[in-house]
Amino acid sequence: MHVNTNGKKVLVALSGGVDSSACVYLLQKAGYSVEAVVLNLFPAAAPTVAAAQQTADLLGIKLHVVTEHETFLHNVILPFCEEYRTGKTPNPCVMCNPSTKFHFILKAADELGFDYIATGHYASVEHMVKDGEEHYLLKKADFLPRDQSYMLYRLGQDVLSRLLLPLQHLAKDAVRAVAAEAKLPCATKPDSQEICFIPDNNYPAYIENLLGKAPEGDFIAPEGKPCGRHKGILHYTVGQRKGLGIALGRPVFIKSIDAETNRIYLADSGDEYASGVLLHSCVVHPHPVLADTTHLGVKIRSVAKEAPATVTLLPDGGARVMFDTPQRAPAPGQSVVWYHEDYVVGGGFIAEQIQL
Structure with missing residues (x-):
């Protein structure tokens, strides 16, 4: 202070x-x-x-x-x-x-x-x-x-x-x-855990009430074929395992969501890790350690543990983040925040995963 x-x-x-x-x-x-x-x-x-x-x-x-x-x-x-x-x-x-x-x-x-x-x-x-x-x-x-x-x-x-x-x-x-x-x-007084404007935390119902019901679409099995119907992509998030209503005889999770085709792609357990992410709309703070490419600690969501990664700034205002160890289900739309020791160096929004 x-x-x-x-x-x-x-x-x-x-x-x-x-x-x-x-x-x-x-x-x-x-x-x-x-x-x-x-x-x-x-x-x-x-x-x-x-x-x-x-x-x-x-x-x-x-x-x-x-x-x-x-x-x-x-x-x-x-x-x-x-x-x-x-x-x-x-x-x-x-x-x-x-x-x-x-x-x-x-x-x-x-x-x-x-x-x-x-x-x-x-x-x-x-x-x-x-x-x-x-x-x-x-x-x-x-x-x-x-x-x-x-x-x-x-x-x-x-x-x-x-x-x-x-x-x-x-x-x-x-x-x-x-x-x-x-x-x-x-x-x-207990801590508040909900989104402030959605006090019951039922964000799908809130969104559909505001913007209309989301259309149903196909779940796509790891083998590439439709395996069931989803109730609208806003009900799901990358990395989700529970509540899918899919019976393939083995555990699966959401690997990616394609809004253009209204399809949700599933993957087998063990395939949920990404080697890195591309970010957009990055914020960069004036920390002396930051160069065009810097090895930093990063958090891929607010409750995630910090993980080591190489951050490369891109000319379009984005960044490429390559994890030292693959990270589980980084979700497009979430932020990746970069740290040097206790300092916030910058961050940006996830555009897509990088798989190697």
Whole structure:
């Protein structure tokens, strides 16, 4: 976190959950002048706004409400739905953070005259000088089981240069203890596991309700022949084994999804590993270790273990990532984030697998 500067004004993104609420309390204790903002991004967000208001009242701070339903619909919800309809597996938080969430937090901070913004994410930011220029690098949290740097990898210098992350050194139990010390009811509130705008986590039903029912199509067996009907490609993801309704007498999984032909290709167990991936729309951070080709650690999904790989930047803004050891079922639409030690070096969206 940036050096503590008493009296500086911080605008905290507050949801009323334990992480963001503890963030407010820690900044108050550190001597900052704190107010909060809650993002009302979709019609079902009313409980979040109410929870944020409860925390703000208990901690004696002013809460600002930013309502941006239309922007969230076009920046996050519709792209998320369209990605699934084309056989990809998007991560809505990765999409939302740079385009919407942090954009509107920073906009509110500028309009209201705040020096910093803060969130309850588990990650950290470090100041660096390279070639005489100041840069801010995103780093993993100290408590790795809660690290959220993967979700934040697309944030730019405009955000990182003003971002405070007070939970960077804390384990979850310690954060709950902070909330309990502040006498906040959220101290025992369970963590949310769902996509925020799909509270029951039934994303296929949500997408079909919004965009219409997905057409059925063929499953293609490993031998190349149709072996059953699927209920619409948005119901499936690369690497999936369960819920296929296919009886081939042996375990199979989804190898690839072809949206143009509306076919889902299956493969036998053991063939789910890829040698590498091609990425598009990459973000590259100003880390001194990064060259055109660099050996780094990479994560192919938010909950994956970091794996060693060679990252080669491509002229079209993409990258080729070749794993030292083949990785299981990297899914188009997911992000691959690159790390050097604890630092986020960059990342991009998976376009396709590479098989050798």
